[in-house]
Amino acid sequence: PMKAKTENGNFISPLVRTIAKAENISNEELSSIAGSGEAKRITKKDILQYIEDRKVATPKPI
């Protein structure tokens, strides 16, 4: 199960945790997200942005 902290020690809210699980984002990936919240907390906004960026970075093969 996912922990309440990323590997580099940043807090992940329950909502971010749920989104990560639903969208198959690993703990490793989470650690790479720059949190915009207090004390670099990863917020819903940050993870949704990450998912958006990921889509752009890996376009579906035609």
Next chain:
Amino acid sequence: MTYDLIVVGSGPGGYVAAIRGAQLGMNVAVVERAELGGICLNWGCIPTKSLLKSAQVFDYMKHSADYGIAVEGEIKPDFEKIVERSRGVANKMSAGIQYLLKKNKVTVINGFGKLTADKKLEVLAEDGSKTNYEAKHIILATGARSRELPNLPQDGKTIIGYRKALTLEKLPKSMIVVGSGAIGSEFAYFYSSLGTQVTLVEFMPNILPIEDEEVSKQMGRSFKKNKIKVMVNSSVESVEGTEGDLKVNIKNKKGEIEVHECEIVLSAVGITPNTENIGLEEAGVVTENGRVVVDDYFRTNVEGVYAIGDIVAGPALAHVASAEGICCVEKIAGMHVEPIDYTTIPGCTYTTPEVASMGLTEKAAKDAGHEIKVGKFPFSASGKASAAGANEGFVKLIFDAKYGELLGAHMVGANVTEMIAELVTARKLETTGHELIKAIHPHPTMSEAVMEAAAAAYDEVIHI
């Protein structure tokens, strides 16, 4: 004189910004033309809640036999004393602000503040003298006043606004309240509870029209039980007659004109921001729809000039004004500041039963395209509510079906204005439904209904 920060207006926006500024090491002045503490402390939140407390105590007394307490003889609300108490509480709070400002070494400048073309602040004192002040940063926090409709001109005798409604000399026999927002509803409940025959007229299809429809409907029923006559889809067209003997023409929901008689009309149709004569034009500050335009950190288009509270867009609430003041000042001080998330702002109506809410209504959530899960728990199923004899109302929670995000909370009942804080903090901490279900709420409390409502959304509710 030169300051780091001058705040114009000492309401919950202004005085809080000033104190926070002083805490952060700024040299701060506040300009105020009237009482310290603004509308909130003197003519708004605090004196109304004081009146409402008297009404609540009176309600308990009316029903004391239900609790096994007998009264021999009559129970009489003394309207003059109730108003006097309310004024006393307001004055005490205002004096408290004076103390806090002094303690934080904030200079208080009495007078009417106005921006000048060169971004100074000109203060017109009561004696007619004018003084110019300079500051690196000027925050405008001049608040708002009761909105006047052309057909409801407030003369303080036949048609009155909020202020007069707080200080009537005697209890009117009958009153028509126009507008059923939080303020109109609170006055309607207060006067009705003391014995005034109240008619509440609302233009929209439901009272408390910004609330979730189920909340509005419940309050409509509660008000009717409380002998308030509620007219929705209706509007007051005109008022005729003389003081104490008015004929009010109301267009009812069928579009017909009904003539209602009453002693006094309270116009509670919203507010008008105080943006006149404060030098916005001179300094070139941009407004839109009568409100000062600001960015996420309350900066206007003019560098060094900021605006917060009731004169900017957003809900006109004291806690919003204070939060905006703190956000604005912390940003000025160079701190890392997150913008205010307006989807977590709670709104309360301190009637009996109380109303409290945060975030999206069911309709708004659907309109915004969310697929939602809704959980509702009625206080009729709550042990504490039964023990307290307060079974009216419910907690309704709205979650996004996809990830379980808490989108909205809507409550009616005793103490819900204290209970909403849990949901505000929970949303701030990005809860999902799961954590609310698993947070062990104390038994027996009204707050258990929050846990149960969340459980209801996920088909895990125990007590219904």
Next chain:
Amino acid sequence: MTYDLIVVGSGPGGYVAAIRGAQLGMNVAVVERAELGGICLNWGCIPTKSLLKSAQVFDYMKHSADYGIAVEGEIKPDFEKIVERSRGVANKMSAGIQYLLKKNKVTVINGFGKLTADKKLEVLAEDGSKTNYEAKHIILATGARSRELPNLPQDGKTIIGYRKALTLEKLPKSMIVVGSGAIGSEFAYFYSSLGTQVTLVEFMPNILPIEDEEVSKQMGRSFKKNKIKVMVNSSVESVEGTEGDLKVNIKNKKGEIEVHECEIVLSAVGITPNTENIGLEEAGVVTENGRVVVDDYFRTNVEGVYAIGDIVAGPALAHVASAEGICCVEKIAGMHVEPIDYTTIPGCTYTTPEVASMGLTEKAAKDAGHEIKVGKFPFSASGKASAAGANEGFVKLIFDAKYGELLGAHMVGANVTEMIAELVTARKLETTGHELIKAIHPHPTMSEAVMEAAAAAYDEVIHI
């Protein structure tokens, strides 16, 4: 008969476990020897809160002049009616449990349940007949009863326990309450409020001894103001005399014996788990200090046998029993279950003012080696408290200095039993001080004191 799950005892542990089991598809029976709903609904949480509500209403009436309400003539609490109301509420709630169990298709078996050596359940009915039942899983939830000390034998007339204190025939003129935990304190307040001369005797140096010391001290002051005589560091040595005319020998804090006269003594010195004659020995279930030993998921050493609520270690509270029941059953059903975090459990005392707390006291936090930040906000500085005339008390929050973790919350005041839920949920969501400060609490409410207390811990408090 064979079930998936049999629950012995229908208190808040048992009936909740049964309903959750049924929701998860199990075929469930509950065995109960007395009233459905257990102590909590019939002889604990609910009837006490009902009595206390009457006392609160009476308190309002005593002070109604402060709120501008005049009463001509006498205000008389009708003790019989107050007790009758309390019984009515309890009976209604108990009937509600019957409805819920039926709705969830849970079988109710009346009688005394006992484990057998071969892990069946033998039920002894009132008519003396015995029936054996089988189940894959048996949860013991037999609860507890008032603890009897050798020198305070309860005869229901001179020395009484909780049950009798809920159903006295008439209001005693004087009462000595032994033990000042939540239950003793609630009864002391209730009887004192109605006019009984109450002496509260506590063995420890402070009343409400498990609370934070500042809470205990505040409650000591409040009780004295409320005319309760409080004796700490004292113990009742013996009781002499006859019904209605007792001489009670109390060893006071100097070690001297004082003789106090009173009509009745209430012994409120804790509880004794109901672990006798339920077949623990026969089935080989291990106990320790009179409580059944269980693991994180409430499994005893015997496979298929579980125990929850007042018969296991941990705080003897209804919401704990319910949470344990749900946790136990969800684990049985194979769900992913997090063990209960006992550091988030709230505890409440429903006196006036109320007390609510969660987590570590200041002393416990220090003793555990935490470096802490403490923030306190008094209700004397709260606008809502002033408007409500409820300025007594405070909110005190304890944070770990290192990462800002919320370690404890301690409150005294009106409505704090509703306010503690915010802190429970916040801790569950792993808040730090920062989020509590930035969560926009509605104005004017008592709950703003939570935000302010957090701000006080970080030197950002506005209103003191």
